[in-house]
Amino acid sequence: MKFSIIIPIYNVEKYIEKCLESIDNQNYDDYEIILVNDGSTDDSAHICESFVARSNRSYQIINQENGGLAAARNTGILAANGQWIVFVDSDDYVSADLLKVLDNAIAKEPADLYSFNHNRVDAEGNFVEKKLYAVENTTLGFKTEEDMTKFICSDFINYNLGWEAWGMIYKRSIIQENNIIFQNTKDVFAEDLCFALEYLMYTKKICVLCNLLYNYRIRPGSLIETANSETVLSRIYNLAEYLYTRGNITKSLKKNYSNLYMAMVDFHIKYNLGSVPSKQIEEQLQSLEKNTKYHRKWYKKNGR
DSSP, X not given: OOEEEEEEESSOTTTHHHHHHHHHTOSOOSEEEEEEEESOOSSHHHHHHHHHHHOXXXXXXXXXXXXXXXXXXXXXXXXXXXXXEEEOOTTOEEOXXXXXHHHHHHHHSOOSEEEEEXXXXXXXXXXXXXXXXXXXXXXXXXXXXXXXXXXXXXXXXXXXXXXXXXXXXXXXXXXXXXXXXXXXXXXXXXXXXXXXXXXXXXXXXXXXXXXXXXXXXOOTTSHHXXXXXXXXXXXXXXXXXXXXXXXXXXXXXXXXXXXXXXXXXXXXXXHHSTTSOHHHHHHHHHHHHHHOSSHHHHOOOOOO
């Protein structure tokens, strides 16, 4: 089997049918759909069961107690049979030619990771904006660990490729052979970014597609809407400390960790704390300097 689409589901009764329709209506056939119901308390599970009963596609439905997004995705990975893992969030929807475009790209330009452009829509599905990472198909090659380290610190952390799990597809063999899993967001803040960084350690080639293949729904209550400006930097530090002390990263990245950490912090100051007074940002940085083990060592800049 070529693709396994994994959809974590939690209380999305308003959106899940649109998501399933977009996946069920692919103009491509060699794939399975894994629905992980993560303890939904609304009608999501019933909607999924009714939809699957009407479909001719290959579905698995897995019901589990609520464990969060990371746990649901990990459950889906364990159940997957496809060569490639595709993540779709249950309130989003995809292009009808998502898998066909990916299959053609894999045949034409073999790589370890594929990413693609996406649309952003509001809660009602109205177009908001396009997010373009490439205007033509582009390949990125990495001959050494140092090449990958440079790419991560200068491009990837600055969101030049995106880092959401749903914006890329992954080789299941790389995930399994290296025991890459999603960490709980309470521990690492951005489980997508953490997963992607660990996966990149085993990547020699990336193919960035110019196609708009995914529709990301921004809705009230989503992470992008609820990020707390008072805790963003401390949570970024938690992610950095996890990767440094327990993450599976290369010697090159660990050697250049100050560059990674500074890029990570500065990116979030610029894009998540743009409206926060500089005095408050300085207070957060000073608190990290006093109360954490590594911030003083990693964050070399003085003054803003």
